[in-house]
Amino acid sequence: MSASASNKKQCVLCNKSGGIMICEGCQQAFCGKHVIEHRQTLSGQLDNMMQEHDLLQQELAQPSLKKNPLLKKIDKWEKDSIAKIQVAAETARKTLQELLEQSKERLSKTCRDITENLRASQEADDFSENDLQRWKKQLKELQLEITSPSSAKLILDKNAPIYIMTLRANESSNDQGENRKESSTSSSSHNLDLQERFLQTLGHVNLEENGCLAKCVDPWPSFSYLRGRFLYSTGCHTIRFRIENCKEPYRIFFGCMSSKTALKEDVFRASDSVGWFGNDQVYENGRCSSNVRKYGYKSRNIKINDVLDLIIDCTKKQIRLFHERLKTTCTLSVNDNLAPLPWQFLLALCNLGDSVRILPNA
Incomplete structure (x- = not known):
């Protein structure tokens, strides 16, 4: 060619x-x-x-709102915010009820004293305008204390991490890379979860870092019991715990109990408590089992620095324990007839030096 x-x-x-x-x-x-x-x-x-x-x-x-990816973020923000506000409101109602019960006896005594003075003065026909003015003032103060007790005061915590979501136009539509960075930063800064903390305790336990860290200071066989600050009656809520320190054998209880019951010795064994303990033990409304095949729970797999997610699902009437390192989930049903809502998380520490930290939600 x-x-x-x-x-x-x-x-x-x-x-x-x-x-x-x-x-x-x-x-x-x-x-x-x-x-x-x-x-x-x-x-x-x-x-x-x-x-x-x-x-x-x-x-x-005709722009379609349904196709906009920001809509899902707004819907999730709304759902999460409503759930957290409901938790805070339920907790505030319970606290107010306890304060009213505490002041009831004191107010009843004051009312009896005023009644005795009025009757004695009326029977003796021994009173003046000054007495009438004094009694009138006492009755008015008593009425005010009953309707608006001085022992209760609403406080708006401006540091609580629930933020108002706003949508604004980006200043520069040309620099899309910078806009994406700003959007990512703005999204990560909107932490919608209220910070759960240890609040109620029974036994020898120290709370540190504003109630986010609990340390057991009494050796076995004593138990230290802890409950959170929030009450859960609706929705699904996740509380993340990190095992800061634990001795062998592992003896830490994670679970929930009815807020209607006070903390007491062996509360995790009561009928209104449900959760997971050491020795592969599972407690369900007063019953204890170590059946690993049935429940899939192995306490020996829990180590220092492990993060455990306690999921309180009021809708499904169950709690779940998710092990972040092993990616395993254990589920227990909660009988709300035996453990009536609202619920609180329950922890029990046994070994001297054992400590657990509450983490912000991921």
């Missing part, structure tokens, strides 16, 4: 060299037949592009 024949351009589809044309776009060679097909292919691509353009024009004329 001559050098001129070998350098002759051929069609990229059929390898023929007759009537060759070069496409200015892709710089490929086509014969007369295939150049027409190539042009038809390009025309089809243009038609598809025109259809995409028309669809974009329709969306631009």
